[in-house]
Amino acid sequence: MSSKKLNNDNTESESTSERKWIALLKEGEERGFDKIYELYFSRLSQFVYRYVHSKDIAEDLIHNVFLSLWKNRKNIQLRDSLRPYLYQAARNQAMKYMNRSKKDFVEDYPLGAIKDREQELELAKLDSRDRSEFQEKVIEAVDKLPDKRRQIYLLSREDGLTYKEISQVLSISIKTVETQISRTLRFLREHLSDYMPAIGLILASIFK
Amino acid sequence: MSDLTNSEIQLLVSYLKQECTRVEERRVEKWLEDNEDHQQFLSELERIIETPAEEKLDWDVEGSLQRFKEKYGLFEEETSSLLNQQAIKDFTHRKIAGKKKFRYSVAAGFILVLMAVLWLLNQPNNQNPETKTQQFIAERGERVSITLKDGSEVTLNANSSLTLSSGFNDDSRIVNLKGEAFFSVTHNESKPFEVKAGSVYTKVLGTKFNIRSYDSKNPVEVVVTEGKVEVGSSDKNKEGFSQVLGKQQRGVINNKTGSVTVDQVDDISLYTGWKDGKLVFEESSFADVRKELDRWYNINTSVSDKSLDDRQLSASFNDESLIEVLEIISISLQMDYTINNKDVIFSNKES
Numbered sequence: 082m083s084s085k086k087l088n089n090d091n092t093e094s095e096s097t098s099e100r101k102w103i104a105l106l107k108e109g110e111e112r113g114f115d116k117i118y119e120l121y122f123s124r125l126s127q128f129v130y131r132y133v134h135s136k137d138i139a140e141d142l143i144h145n146v147f148l149s150l151w152k153n154r155k156n157i158q159l160r161d162s163l164r165p166y167l168y169q170a171a172r173n174q175a176m177k178y179m180n181r182s183k184k185d186f187v188e189d190y191p192l193g194a195i196k197d198r199e200q201e202l203e204l205a206k207l208d209s210r211d212r213s214e215f216q217e218k219v220i221e222a223v224d225k226l227p228d229k230r231r232q233i234y235l236l237s238r239e240d241g242l243t244y245k246e247i248s249q250v251l252s253i254s255i256k257t258v259e260t261q262i263s264r265t266l267r268f269l270r271e272h273l274s275d276y277m278p279a280i281g282l283i284l285a286s287i288f289k
Numbered sequence: 290m291s292d293l294t295n296s297e298i299q300l301l302v303s304y305l306k307q308e309c310t311r312v313e314e315r316r317v318e319k320w321l322e323d324n325e326d327h328q329q330f331l332s333e334l335e336r337i338i339e340t341p342a343e344e345k346l347d348w349d350v351e352g353s354l355q356r357f358k359e360k361y362g363l364f365e366e367e368t369s370s371l372l373n374q375q376a377i378k379d380f381t382h383r384k385i386a387g388k389k390k391f392r393y394s395v396a397a398g399f400i401l402v403l404m405a406v407l408w409l410l411n412q413p414n415n416q417n418p419e420t421k422t423q424q425f426i427a428e429r430g431e432r433v434s435i436t437l438k439d440g441s442e443v444t445l446n447a448n449s450s451l452t453l454s455s456g457f458n459d460d461s462r463i464v465n466l467k468g469e470a471f472f473s474v475t476h477n478e479s480k481p482f483e484v485k486a487g488s489v490y491t492k493v494l495g496t497k498f499n500i501r502s503y504d505s506k507n508p509v510e511v512v513v514t515e516g517k518v519e520v521g522s523s524d525k526n527k528e529g530f531s532q533v534l535g536k537q538q539r540g541v542i543n544n545k546t547g548s549v550t551v552d553q554v555d556d557i558s559l560y561t562g563w564k565d566g567k568l569v570f571e572e573s574s575f576a577d578v579r580k581e582l583d584r585w586y587n588i589n590t591s592v593s594d595k596s597l598d599d600r601q602l603s604a605s606f607n608d609e610s611l612i613e614v615l616e617i618i619s620i621s622l623q624m625d626y627t628i629n630n631k632d633v634i635f636s637n638k639e640s
Contacts, residue, residue, distance in 0.1 A: 119354070127346060127348070143353075144357050148357075148361055216340050219341070220344060223343065239342060239345075259295065259296070260295050263298040270333055274333065277336060
């Protein structure tokens with residue numbers, strides 16, 4: 082059974098639709114901006130982190146996203162969700178950073194990236210106690226995927242973007258998205274068959 | 290299995306996500322029936338798709354929001370602060386300083402006026418002749434919470450609807466209910482709140498109560514958790530058939546005769562637990578249990594043998610998934626069940 086909230090004009094509220102917050106944002110209401118920030122900050126930061134490997138840099142880049150969101154608030158079209166727009170903006174920030182020339186960013190993040198990455202790997206090792214062996218293996222395997230394929234898979238699996246949205250954010254065709262995800266799943270299944278229930282072993286020997 | 294094409298794998302994925310067409314569904318089901326290995330493949334695929342594929346870092350959302358606001362000084366004096374900063378910067382760079390400054394403050398003023406105009410235009414129009422009555426609907430399988438214009442809160446149970454009369458909150462607050470709802474009505478003596486359900490009316494001043502009226506054939510049930518309500522039949526002469534119900538009292542009103550039976554309720558959660566996701570049964574016949582489950586989970590249950598409907602169930606479920614509920618029923622009532630999409634068939638357990 083699902084439960085949802087309605088406003089007195091019958092529009093859905095809260096997590097099912099951001100419309101209310103977008104409307105407030107358009108009017109320059111801090112509350113609207115705050116709510117959208119809270120809804121998206123972690124997701125977008127995690128997304129750019131996959132490129133820049135530093136929490137500080139990720140935060141700065143996403144702050145840029147929200148700054149231009151605020152600056153352009155009046156021009157935003159009232160719609161159900163800002164998701165594709167925000168993910169695209171985040172990706173642009175990540176790309177700009179990745180393609181930076183030394184003099185653009187070096188003052189801002191002298192040792193930032195390297196130091197953070199080490200710290201973060203340490204913390205991740207501590208968290209892994211809560212995860213199952215299977216989950217560990219999946220994460221390991223996905224980490225080894227070629228960059229493009231990994232980005233596509235994570236946008237679909239972790240961020241819940243539709244194939245259409247992924248194609249927009251990464252500037253590739255929907256067909257490519259489908260192909261890459263299928264290939265990833267095939268790869269993961271073969272790679273992980275040892276860690277799935279017993280019958281997996283039999284299967285592996287059948288189609289050698 | 291290595292000869293499955295990419296689009297075939299995509300098809301399996303959309304099947305698992307329940308996003309494919311019926312035709313595609315049948316195609317997959319046929320493939321599954323062909324070979325046990327195919328079923329194994331699908332369940333492995335499902336396992337992978339369900340498994341998180343990334344280490345999620347902790348992001349300090351609140352802290353970063355604070356840092357953001359401090360960095361850019363937003364929300365201190367609205368947009369004019371950003372523009373004034375810009376104005377000051379330009380001022381020091383240009384010679385015709387006076388003119389520029391004036392232009393910027395005009396721009397800031399204009400934008401503020403524009404914002405005010407946009408705000409006014411976006412206000413909902415109460416005088417709109419097209420929206421006479423308003424209706425809120427909860428479909429089968431869902432619960433809906435609503436806050437009305439007067440601040441009253443209503444929670445609708447599955448398969449229920451609430452219609453507000455035109456002019457709700459003008460000099461009275463009249464609503465029409467089909468199904469079940471829990472009301473938390475704000476106190477307003479000058480605007481009496483009235484719920485019409487079936488041919489029964491419930492009048493309140495300020496109070497919390499539950500009304501159940503799913504079928505015009507069944508009696509209407511009103512349970513009060515706080516305050517007082519007056520219930521009666523809309524068809525009959527009010528004096529003869531109205532009744533006041535107080536806290537923890539339950540009134541059962543016959544739709545046809547208008548008679549009201551009152552009893553004391555010990556455990557209110559039996560009647561109001563649903564709004565918090567609690568499904569409670571106390572010596573309920575399985576036939577009644579099935580009716581609730583159908584509505585709650587949007588399924589179609591049936592029994593292979595009519596006698597199963599006479600078995601009694603006492604259990605309480607707290608926002609549990611359908612499968613968990615079916616498992617518990619299966620153990621408590623000694624029944625087996627089979628599921629096919631939305632159809633669930635119960636049969637006697639072979640011992």
